[in-house]
Amino acid sequence: MQKIINNPKDFVDEMLEGILAAYPDQLKCIKNDLRCIVRSDEKKPGKVGLSTGGGSGHLPLFLGYVGKGMLDCCAVGNIFASPSANQMLEITREINRGNGVLYIYGNYSGDIINFDMAAEMAKMEDIKVEQVIATDDVASAPKEKQNKRRGVAGLFYIYKIAGAYAEEVASLDEVKRVAEKVCTNVRTMGVGLSPCIIPEVGKPTFEMKEGEMEIGIGIHGEAGMGKDKLKTADEIVDQIMNSILNDLPYKSGDEVSVLINGLGATPREELFVVYRKVAKILKEKDIKVFHPYIGEFAASMEMAGTSITLLRLDKELKELLKKPARTPFFEQAELK
Amino acid sequence: MQKIINNPKDFVDEMLEGILAAYPDQLKCIKNDLRCIVRSDEKKPGKVGLSTGGGSGHLPLFLGYVGKGMLDCCAVGNIFASPSANQMLEITREINRGNGVLYIYGNYSGDIINFDMAAEMAKMEDIKVEQVIATDDVASAPKEKQNKRRGVAGLFYIYKIAGAYAEEVASLDEVKRVAEKVCTNVRTMGVGLSPCIIPEVGKPTFEMKEGEMEIGIGIHGEAGMGKDKLKTADEIVDQIMNSILNDLPYKSGDEVSVLINGLGATPREELFVVYRKVAKILKEKDIKVFHPYIGEFAASMEMAGTSITLLRLDKELKELLKKPARTPFFEQAELK
Numbered sequence: 001m002q003k004i005i006n007n008p009k010d011f012v013d014e015m016l017e018g019i020l021a022a023y024p025d026q027l028k029c030i031k032n033d034l035r036c037i038v039r040s041d042e043k044k045p046g047k048v049g050l051s052t053g054g055g056s057g058h059l060p061l062f063l064g065y066v067g068k069g070m071l072d073c074c075a076v077g078n079i080f081a082s083p084s085a086n087q088m089l090e091i092t093r094e095i096n097r098g099n100g101v102l103y104i105y106g107n108y109s110g111d112i113i114n115f116d117m118a119a120e121m122a123k124m125e126d127i128k129v130e131q132v133i134a135t136d137d138v139a140s141a142p143k144e145k146q147n148k149r150r151g152v153a154g155l156f157y158i159y160k161i162a163g164a165y166a167e168e169v170a171s172l173d174e175v176k177r178v179a180e181k182v183c184t185n186v187r188t189m190g191v192g193l194s195p196c197i198i199p200e201v202g203k204p205t206f207e208m209k210e211g212e213m214e215i216g217i218g219i220h221g222e223a224g225m226g227k228d229k230l231k232t233a234d235e236i237v238d239q240i241m242n243s244i245l246n247d248l249p250y251k252s253g254d255e256v257s258v259l260i261n262g263l264g265a266t267p268r269e270e271l272f273v274v275y276r277k278v279a280k281i282l283k284e285k286d287i288k289v290f291h292p293y294i295g296e297f298a299a300s301m302e303m304a305g306t307s308i309t310l311l312r313l314d315k316e317l318k319e320l321l322k323k324p325a326r327t328p329f330f331e332q333a334e335l336k
Numbered sequence: 337m338q339k340i341i342n343n344p345k346d347f348v349d350e351m352l353e354g355i356l357a358a359y360p361d362q363l364k365c366i367k368n369d370l371r372c373i374v375r376s377d378e379k380k381p382g383k384v385g386l387s388t389g390g391g392s393g394h395l396p397l398f399l400g401y402v403g404k405g406m407l408d409c410c411a412v413g414n415i416f417a418s419p420s421a422n423q424m425l426e427i428t429r430e431i432n433r434g435n436g437v438l439y440i441y442g443n444y445s446g447d448i449i450n451f452d453m454a455a456e457m458a459k460m461e462d463i464k465v466e467q468v469i470a471t472d473d474v475a476s477a478p479k480e481k482q483n484k485r486r487g488v489a490g491l492f493y494i495y496k497i498a499g500a501y502a503e504e505v506a507s508l509d510e511v512k513r514v515a516e517k518v519c520t521n522v523r524t525m526g527v528g529l530s531p532c533i534i535p536e537v538g539k540p541t542f543e544m545k546e547g548e549m550e551i552g553i554g555i556h557g558e559a560g561m562g563k564d565k566l567k568t569a570d571e572i573v574d575q576i577m578n579s580i581l582n583d584l585p586y587k588s589g590d591e592v593s594v595l596i597n598g599l600g601a602t603p604r605e606e607l608f609v610v611y612r613k614v615a616k617i618l619k620e621k622d623i624k625v626f627h628p629y630i631g632e633f634a635a636s637m638e639m640a641g642t643s644i645t646l647l648r649l650d651k652e653l654k655e656l657l658k659k660p661a662r663t664p665f666f667e668q669a670e671l672k
Contacts, residue, residue: 264603
């Protein structure tokens with residue numbers, strides 16, 4: 001495997017050591033556990049704490065969004081594996097300022113089991129905990145089974161918008177309400193063109209031949225709509241956008257933010273070829289784009305591919321999306 | 337080739353259409369030529385214009401640094417090919433506010449020929465033009481032939497620092513002086529683990545077997561120190577840092593900014609494993625790190641690999657590095 005690593009067993013911890021060495025003013029670990037990461041800047045009194053967690057290998061997801069205007073902490077798992085309930089509990093204690101903690105994470109069974117357990121333990125310590133689970137991947141289950149869908153790049157919008165609201169010292173119920181509103185209005189679908197390799201496994205997680213692609217792939221390489229011949233960028237975007245637009249559905253007159261996410265090995269140039277077609281389709285449908293985000297936001301290590309996310313905006317979501325944010329992996333001045 | 341593209345011939349233009357569709361408030365093309373990109377925000381009276389240009393395939397380099405606090409314009413070539421002198425001249429005219437224009441670009445013969453020609457033509461129109469050429473890649477020629485070295489990720493620091501100074505309406509000579517000071521104090525070396533494919537060519541630019549690497553590789557896949565067995569991250573960093581540190585040389589008591597650049601397919605996680613070791617080495621040498629930049633800053637499409645850049649700071653460079661910047665690809669609030 002063509003990776004710049006030391007012992008595969010140490011990969012996640014060494015990555016975390018690198019992150020903590022790079023951003024000591026923004027992040028720290030607690031309890032001498034590298035997997036328990038919290039903001040190192042000052043705590044705002046009364047602020048609802050926002051917590052996330054998940055497997056490694058997706059940077060900037062999940063840890064990369066801990067910072068001002070977004071999240072307060074993150075429990076970090078091994079590559080593509082959930083962190084433990086105890087780690088989640090430790091960071092919950094650390095960030096609680098008395099007004100409760102909101103867990104925001106993706107719909108994966110390992111994460112759900114552990115976050116549920118952490119929430120139970122936190123409640124026994126009189127910490128109020130609520131949960132919001134992202135299910136934005138339209139390819140992963142039909143609409144009538146929406147609660148079975150995976151959470152993918154749409155998490156970015158939940159973090160951004162709930163994070164902005166929490167900075168305003170909104171209540172736990174209120175922050176949960178806007179986070180759920182984002183979930184209701186966000187949809188994602190991806191395409192994979194190559195597999196990735198988990199360092200400790202040492203071989204690709206699945207096979208993908210030259211000239212093939214998989215539309216609807218998950219960020220761990222989960223199956224989507226099945227393998228197909230690699231099509232042109234415009235054909236791929238047409239197919240993905242068709243699924244996304246019809247799912248909510250997004251309608252003429254809507255305003256959306258668009259996220260074009262690179263899964264790892266896909267150059268930025270290709271993401272703009274994708275955005276070009278997305279913008280054309282939205283214009284034809286009379287759907288207005290407020291602010292596109294184009295880059296790597298939720299990766300699958302070195303997988304080639306992209307995902308497209310649409311978030312339907314209303315006045316409240318738009319105002320919160322505009323707010324500034326600053327994490328080691330994402331920086332945004334206030335938008336106009 | 338596993339790429340999300342349409343007709344390879346249209347790749348660069350479609351990428352540019354996507355960029356202009358995404359950021360109309362920040363970028364526009366002039367003369368109906370997609371390859372002539374200038375800032376679309378207001379022009380500051382008397383500001384020295386900063387211009388760059390180069391081949392496509394390196395995003396965020398070059399175009400991605402056009403914006404507030406950095407560059408004013410960019411001439412865009414085909415993949416790995418220089419833009420034309422006429423395109424450079426058009427954007428020079430457009431951004432000139434009477435106090436001259438500084439060309440900042442990498443040391444490649446095609447770019448030099450065309451920028452020289454554009455400068456000559458601009459002078460005939462009474463536009464003052466100066467040039468600063470990046471030669472930061474220590475692997476590409478020995479120190480005594482420094483003017484033969486390639487320009488790579490170090491360009492980021494020249495843009496950032498010269499751009500911050502130009503925003504303060506410094507004179508052309510003054511902006512050129514700090515840009516040259518950055519050149520004098522910046523060094524880079526990279527490692528490649530896989531080739532990349534130019535869409536119109538359709539096959540890899542060079543061969544790299546599983547288990548091989550090339551230290552000193554250029555951002556177009558140019559040869560470095562020759563192929564070697566793929567080593568561990570720590571060994572690779574040791575070798576690169578040894579070459580960089582000895583070249584200037586960087587010394588105990590120095591303060592540096594560090595840039596860990598992903599060449600395309602290398603996950604962010606691996607860049608932090610690299611930074612971990614870089615930080616250790618600098619600490620051992622008693623060299624202080626002011627502000628690390630870790631991500632993709634100068635890519636080679638989907639090449640796997642990384643480069644390490646050190647910039648030795650003095651008070652002036654540090655103050656300018658701290659200034660805010662905002663381009664579609666790089667955003668920084670004022671640093672403390």
